[in-house]
Each structure stands twice: as structure tokens, then as C-alpha cells.
Amino acid sequence: MIERTFILSTIVENKPGVLFRVANMFRRRGFNIDSISVGAIEETGLSRMTITIFGNENVAEQTVKQMSKLVDIIKIQVLDYEDAVRRELALIKIQVTSNKSLSELTNYCSIFRNRVIDVSPGSMIVEVTGTPEKIDAFLDIVSGYGIKEMARTGITALQRGTKK
Amino acid sequence: MSNMSGSKALLEGLWNEGARVVFGLPGGAIMPVYDAFLDSEIRHILARHEQSAAHMADGYARASGKPGICMATSGPGATNLVTGIATAFADSSPVIAITGQVATPTIGKDAFQECDTVGIVTPITKYAFQPMQSQEIPAIVKKAFKIASTGRPGPVLIDLPRDVQINVANMSFPKKVDIRGYNPHITPHPVQTKKAADLLMNSNKPMIWSGGGIIISNAAPQLREIAELLMAPVVTSLIGKGGFPENHPLSLGPIGMHGRPEANKAICEADCILAVGVRFSDRSTGRFDEFAKDAHIIHIDIDPAELGKNKKVELPIVADVGIALKSLIASLKRKIVKRDKTLWSKRLQEIKSQIREGDFGSSNELYQPKIVQKMRELLPSNGILTTEVGKNQMWGELYYQAIEPRTWITSTGLGTMGFGFPAAIGAKVAKPEVPVVDLAGDGSFRMTENSLSTCIEEDIPVTVVILNNSTLGMVEQWQRLFYNGRYSGVKLGNTPDFVKLVEAYGAQGLRAQSIKEFEKAFKEAINSEVTTVIDCPVAPEEDVFPFVAPGRGLNEVIFNSEDKN
Numbered sequence: 001m002i003e004r005t006f007i008l009s010t011i012v013e014n015k016p017g018v019l020f021r022v023a024n025m026f027r028r029r030g031f032n033i034d035s036i037s038v039g040a041i042e043e044t045g046l047s048r049m050t051i052t053i054f055g056n057e058n059v060a061e062q063t064v065k066q067m068s069k070l071v072d073i074i075k076i077q078v079l080d081y082e083d084a085v086r087r088e089l090a091l092i093k094i095q096v097t098s099n100k101s102l103s104e105l106t107n108y109c110s111i112f113r114n115r116v117i118d119v120s121p122g123s124m125i126v127e128v129t130g131t132p133e134k135i136d137a138f139l140d141i142v143s144g145y146g147i148k149e150m151a152r153t154g155i156t157a158l159q160r161g162t163k164k
Numbered sequence: 165m166s167n168m169s170g171s172k173a174l175l176e177g178l179w180n181e182g183a184r185v186v187f188g189l190p191g192g193a194i195m196p197v198y199d200a201f202l203d204s205e206i207r208h209i210l211a212r213h214e215q216s217a218a219h220m221a222d223g224y225a226r227a228s229g230k231p232g233i234c235m236a237t238s239g240p241g242a243t244n245l246v247t248g249i250a251t252a253f254a255d256s257s258p259v260i261a262i263t264g265q266v267a268t269p270t271i272g273k274d275a276f277q278e279c280d281t282v283g284i285v286t287p288i289t290k291y292a293f294q295p296m297q298s299q300e301i302p303a304i305v306k307k308a309f310k311i312a313s314t315g316r317p318g319p320v321l322i323d324l325p326r327d328v329q330i331n332v333a334n335m336s337f338p339k340k341v342d343i344r345g346y347n348p349h350i351t352p353h354p355v356q357t358k359k360a361a362d363l364l365m366n367s368n369k370p371m372i373w374s375g376g377g378i379i380i381s382n383a384a385p386q387l388r389e390i391a392e393l394l395m396a397p398v399v400t401s402l403i404g405k406g407g408f409p410e411n412h413p414l415s416l417g418p419i420g421m422h423g424r425p426e427a428n429k430a431i432c433e434a435d436c437i438l439a440v441g442v443r444f445s446d447r448s449t450g451r452f453d454e455f456a457k458d459a460h461i462i463h464i465d466i467d468p469a470e471l472g473k474n475k476k477v478e479l480p481i482v483a484d485v486g487i488a489l490k491s492l493i494a495s496l497k498r499k500i501v502k503r504d505k506t507l508w509s510k511r512l513q514e515i516k517s518q519i520r521e522g523d524f525g526s527s528n529e530l531y532q533p534k535i536v537q538k539m540r541e542l543l544p545s546n547g548i549l550t551t552e553v554g555k556n557q558m559w560g561e562l563y564y565q566a567i568e569p570r571t572w573i574t575s576t577g578l579g580t581m582g583f584g585f586p587a588a589i590g591a592k593v594a595k596p597e598v599p600v601v602d603l604a605g606d607g608s609f610r611m612t613e614n615s616l617s618t619c620i621e622e623d624i625p626v627t628v629v630i631l632n633n634s635t636l637g638m639v640e641q642w643q644r645l646f647y648n649g650r651y652s653g654v655k656l657g658n659t660p661d662f663v664k665l666v667e668a669y670g671a672q673g674l675r676a677q678s679i680k681e682f683e684k685a686f687k688e689a690i691n692s693e694v695t696t697v698i699d700c701p702v703a704p705e706e707d708v709f710p711f712v713a714p715g716r717g718l719n720e721v722i723f724n725s726e727d728k729n
């Protein structure tokens with residue numbers, strides 16, 4: 001069976017212990033969370049957890065069913081990967097050894113529409129926002145310069161259009 | 165609305181939900197609730213170990229169909245409950261556990277007898293609550309009952325900080341509670357039921373496999389109706405025994421590792437299996453890829469996560485099995501193009517007649533299967549049998565015909581030794597008018613034997629039959645079969661003298677050396693006003709067969725140790 005990334009968009013109660021219950025279910029069933037992002041939604045008292053997992057259809061189906069059984073999960077939806085608006089933010093600290101590399105890097109940043117947040121002696125921090133694929137592509141290009149540190153938020157996503 | 169303490173609100177809430185008895189053992193962090201018991205009509209039954217309190221609540225729940233309540237203090241009291249809660253979870257039993265906790269300002273400070281009870285039980289409960297304010301208690305109790313007893317039932321825990329038990333608040337008891345993330349789906353999709361009816365109608369060799377769900381859903385009458393309508397034989401899972409009368413001509417008994425050989429054989433030949441309220445446990449199916457390879461499978465269960473979890477099936481239906489069977493019966497009745505099942509019936513007769521197993525002649529020797537058959541003979545059909553775990557349980561599975569729902573109570577999912585005796589006590593509290601018997605091994609009985617004090621002090625008479633082989637028999641059997649007889653850690657020796665032991669508790673102890681003596685002792689025991697333990701010294705080398713070795717398909721039944729290769 002083909003393995004791929006699934007994005008689970010879930011609405012959960014915003015109260016203590018919910019993340020623990022979700023994480024515990026994944027551990028207990030031997031599933032793996034690739035990325036998770038949590039934040040407020042339009043209704044108070046609720047949050048959205050966007051979880052990405054990698055696996056085949058069966059694993060995705062079981063994950064959704066086991067998630068649905070958790071009492072604190074109000075709603076769960078598997079987003080259509082291509083049709084969803086997917087965004088991730090990455091902060092990347094890149095090694096800068098010369099003026100030449102600084103100008104090359106600045107150049108790449110403008111091509112990718114990234115923002116340079118900080119330039120210090122020997123390094124710069126770049127903010128990249130976009131699909132995970134865009135972040136990966138940028139990383140491919142700059143990895144030769146030396147990546148000192150990186151922080152990625154994981155995907156957050158919404159389904160396009162009227163479907164709720 | 166009225167002012168009262170959290171403890172009083174807890175007991176009122178329990179009372180409002182129909183609870184009349186709580187099994188427990190107190191300690192510092194739950195003392196305010198124990199004090200409130202003195203002003204409540206709820207009966208408290210004192211266990212001698214919290215594990216037993218949980219099993220008693222579980223036995224009560226399984227015998228009555230209503231949630232059973234157990235209670236313990238924080239820290240070690242709560243951790244002692246864990247085995248019982250896990251046992252109830254594995255068998256979908258509605259147990260509500262209430263634990264004390266250190267006061268809210270000390271939570272997280274590693275106070276005396278503080279432990280993270282909610283954290284520990286989260287994977288083995290449907291939900292765990294920890295109210296931080298007394299006024300949350302009435303709604304939480306109501307939610308606990310709703311979650312524990314609806315959908316696929318299971319244990320729920322309420323962890324009560326000490327100050328929350330003490331504080332007085334203006335309490336309002338809701339008539340209804342809404343839990344946004346909890347809405348079990350109970351009615352089947354009509355298209356799916358129609359498809360199921362078609363599959364069944366067009367099959368030549370239909371079979372029904374029924375599980376614990378039938379008993380939980382009180383759907384035994386519907387099961388019987390559909391079986392007779394289709395003239396389909398019925399096999400069960402281990403926990404499903406009693407969902408269909410095992411003395412019915414269509415009954416083939418349980419399938420699985422220690423199932424009836426005729427059931428295991430027949431299910432391999434069925435062309436359409438209606439699996440209702442089962443979860444495709446490996447102990448039932450044998451190798452998943454070998455199980456019912458050529459049959460259409462219709463799987464009905466209230467828990468969507470069970471559909472397709474262990475085996476992909478052709479037609480999954482999410483629903484309460486009772487409701488689903490009703491609508492399935494209605495669609496079947498509309499069709500009535502009866503297939504000719506005479507070939508199938510003939511074949512089933514043939515399978516049954518090839519299996520001689522189960523006829524043990526008239527010898528007076530104390531032979532385990534015969535003891536079990538005797539028990540069936542002497543107990544009324546509404547008498548309740550619980551079992552421990554091990555060979556005793558497997559002999560019960562093979563030779564004890566369960567006739568009515570909720571009369572066969574055994575730990576199947578977790579396989580907990582020590583479950584049967586306290587579960588029998590809980591069942592007896594639920595059904596005081598019927599005899600309740602624990603079929604035990606000597607190893608298992610020792611694990612919770614101190615519950616004898618509860619029987620005596622609380623006047624709850626049950627019977628225990630110990631198949632005493634002086635070993636941890638089931639493990640010894642596996643060592644004999646799969647480890648070339650290298651016995652390790654299984655010999656229990658001849659201590660204690662069970663008759664003397666139980667007499668020390670004030671119970672009646674009898675010993676049977678022959679079938680005749682057993683018959684006499686058993687009759688006396690089930691009619692006795694006092695808890696009676698019958699010690700039956702039996703041969704340790706007597707193993708349980710037939711048997712499907714682990715990792716094998718159900719068609720590979722072995723009948724004795726020579727068969728094993």
C-alpha cells in the first residue's frame with residue numbers, strides 16, 4: 001500500500017490534558033506524529049490541532065477512528081493534501097563566511113520572497129513562510145553554506161472553499 | 165439548587181444514577197467521602213484490596229448490565245485499582261472508579277500519597293475526570309455514567325482532590341448532560357443493512373459469530389431470531405458465551421485457541437459470516453490471514469475503530485448490534501427467498517458427529533472436564549459462573565454450556581488471574597437470588613483469596629471450585645508443549661491446605677476426591693448460606709485439549725500433545 005502524508009485537522013476542547021490524551025493515543029497504538037501545531041480558533045474554548053502523519057490508508061483510517069474516540073475531540077477531518085491551503089513557518093540560521101556569500105544568500109531570499117530577520121557576524125536568520133515543499137526547496141539551495149540552527153512550526157492548514 | 169459538600173454531592177449524584185452499592189477501601193485522601201457514606205443509603209462494601217474492589221464492581225456490572233462503582237484513596241489505593249480498571253477496559257465493562265487525590269493546592273508538589281492517577285489510567289479508561297471545583301461534581305458524575313454505559317461501554321475514573329470533596333457549594337443536579345465530543349452512532353445505515361441482507365440471502369453456508377457486544381446490548385433475543393430465520397449456526401467468542409443458548413441445536417460453541425473443535429472447523433467452511441459485537445481478537449481468529457479466507461464477512465459493531473482494525477472486511481456496519489439485528493431481520497423477512505440449507509445442515513451434523521470430544525464415560529475419577537460438566541448439570545440456567553484464568557478458564561470455555569446472557573463472566577481481553585472470585589462477589593451482590601460460582605485454579609485463587617473476608621463480613625455467599633493442580637497449570641502446559649518440558653517457575657507445591665485456609669476466614673471448606681464427592685459438595689455449596697470453597701485435587705499433567713497453537717489457523721486444531729507438530 002502506498003505511503004504518503006495525511007493532514008488531520010481536528011477541533012478539540014481547549015483544556016488541560018487534551019494534548020496528553022492525543023499524544024498518548026499515538027504512542028499506545030504505535031503511530032507517529034510527524035508534525036503538530038495547535039492554536040486558537042474562532043470559537044472560544046476550542047483549539048485546532050493540525051497533525052501530519054506519514055503512512056498508508058489503513059494507518060490513516062485507524063488514526064482517525066482512534067482519535068474520534070477521544071472524548072475531548074469534537075471534530076476530525078482529513079484534509080485533501082493537494083486541495084488544502086498548507087502553510088508552515090521556518091526560521092533558519094545560516095552560516096555566512098564572506099561578503100560574497102552574504103550577497104548570494106540575500107539574493108536567494110528575495111527570489112523566494114523570504115525575509116532576512118537578523119544579520120550578525122558569521123550568520124544570518126531567515127524567515128521562510130509557505131508550503132513545506134517551498135521550505136524544503138530553499139533548504140536544498142542554502143544547505144551548502146552551512147545551517148547552524150533551524151526551527152520549523154509544522155504545517156497548519158485549512159480546506160479551500162466552502163467545504164467546512 | 166442546594167448547599168452541600170462535594171462528598172455529599174458525589175453520593176447524591178451516584179444515587180440519582182441508580183447506584184446502590186460501592187465497593188472500596190478508604191484512606192486519607194478519600195476520608196471526606198467515607199464520612200458522607202454514614203449519611204447515605206448507598207451500601208459500602210469493604211474490600212481487602214483495591215484490585216478486588218475493582219473486580220467486584222466489574223462483576224456487578226457484567227451480571228446486572230448497570231455500571232459498577234469502586235472507590236479507593238490516592239496514591240497506592242489508586243494504583244492498586246489499575247489491574248481492575250485495565251481488566252474492565254479490555255472487556256468493555258462499565259466500571260466507574262472514584263479515587264481520592266491530594267488537595268488542589270498540593271497537586272504537582274509530590275505530596276504524600278500523591279500520584280498522577282489521571283495520567284496513569286488515561287490509556288485504560290474511556291475518560292478520566294478531575295474536578296477542581298466542588299460544584300463541577302454533579303455534572304461530572306452524570307457524564308461519567310453516560311460515558312461508561314453508552315456506546316461501547318468502558319471504565320471511567322473520577323479523581324477527587326480532598327478539598328473538592330470537603331468544600332461546600334451550591335449544587336445543581338442536571339437532568340441531562342451534553343458532551344460535545346461524545347456521540348456514539350447507534351443506528352445502522354439502511355444501505356448497509358440491505359447489502360448485508362443480500363449477502364446472507366445469497367449464501368449457502370451462512371454462519372453467525374457473536375461476541376460480547378450481543379450481551380452488552382441485551383440483544384440475545386434478536387440474535388436467536390436471526391439465527392433461526394437463516395437457519396445459521398452460531399459460534400461465539402470467549403466473552404460472547406451466553407449470548408446464544410449453548411444447548412440450542414444451532415449452537416456450535418466458542419471459536420478460538422481453546423474453542424470447541426466443531427466451531428473452529430465449521431467457521432473455516434462458512435461462505436458468509438455475520439460477525440456481531442466481536443473485535444476479531446487474535447485469540448478468537450487464530451492467524452488473521454488464515455481466518456475465513458473465502459467467506460464474505462459482515463461486521464457489525466458500535467465502535468467504528470473495531471471495523472477494519474485487525475482484518476479488512478467486506479461489509480462494515482457501525483451500529484448498536486441489537487438495533488442493527490432488528491433492521492436486518494426486517495429486511496430479511498421482506499425477502500423470504502429461502503435458500504436450501506439442507507446440504508449445510510447435513511455438513512454441520514457431520515462435523516459435529518466426527519467430534520466425539522466431550523463424552524467422558526461414567527468413571528468416578530476427579531477429571532477436570534467432568535467436574536465442569538457436573539457444575540453445569542447442577543446449576544440452574546440463570547446460575548452465574550465466573551472463572552479465573554488458565555486451564556480452569558479453558559475447561560470452562562470448552563465444557564460449560566452457558567445458556568443465558570450475563571451468566572458467564574470471565575476476564576478475556578486482559579486474562580487477569582484473581583478476577584473470578586471478586587467478580588463472583590460483585591455478581592452475587594447484583595443477583596442475590598441466584599447461585600454464583602467461581603471456577604478457579606489454585607494459582608489464581610491465591611491472588612485475591614483475601615476477599616473471603618468480604619464474603620463473610622458482608623454476608624455474600626458464593627461458591628469457589630478450585631481445580632487444584634499445585635501448579636500454574638496453563639504456563640506449565642505451554643512449557644510441556646513448546647519448551648520440551650523445561651519447567652520454570654510453575655510449581656506451587658501443596659500449600660496452603662485450602663480447607664484449613666478458608667476455615668480460618670470463617671468460610672466453609674470442603675474437599676472432593678471423586679466425582680461423587682464433588683457432586684455432593686457442590687450441591688451443598690450452592691445451597692449454603694455461607695461462602696463455600698471446594699478443593700478438588702486434580703492431576704497436574706492433565707492438559708487442556710483441543711487447542712489451536714498460537715500463530716496457527718483455526719483449521720489446525722490439535723487434540724493431544726502428539727499432534728502438536
Ligand SMILES: Cc1ncc(C[n+]2csc(CCOP(=O)(O)OP(=O)(O)O)c2C)c(N)n1
Pocket residue numbers: 552553554555556557579580581582604605606607608609631633635636637638639
Ligand atoms: C495476574 C496474572 N499473572 C500471570 C498470568 C499468566 N498466567 C496465565 S495462566 C497462569 C496459570 C494459572 O494458574 P492457576 O490459576 O493455578 O490455573 P490452572 O491453569 O492451573 O488451571 C498464569 C501464571 C496471568 N494471566 N495473570
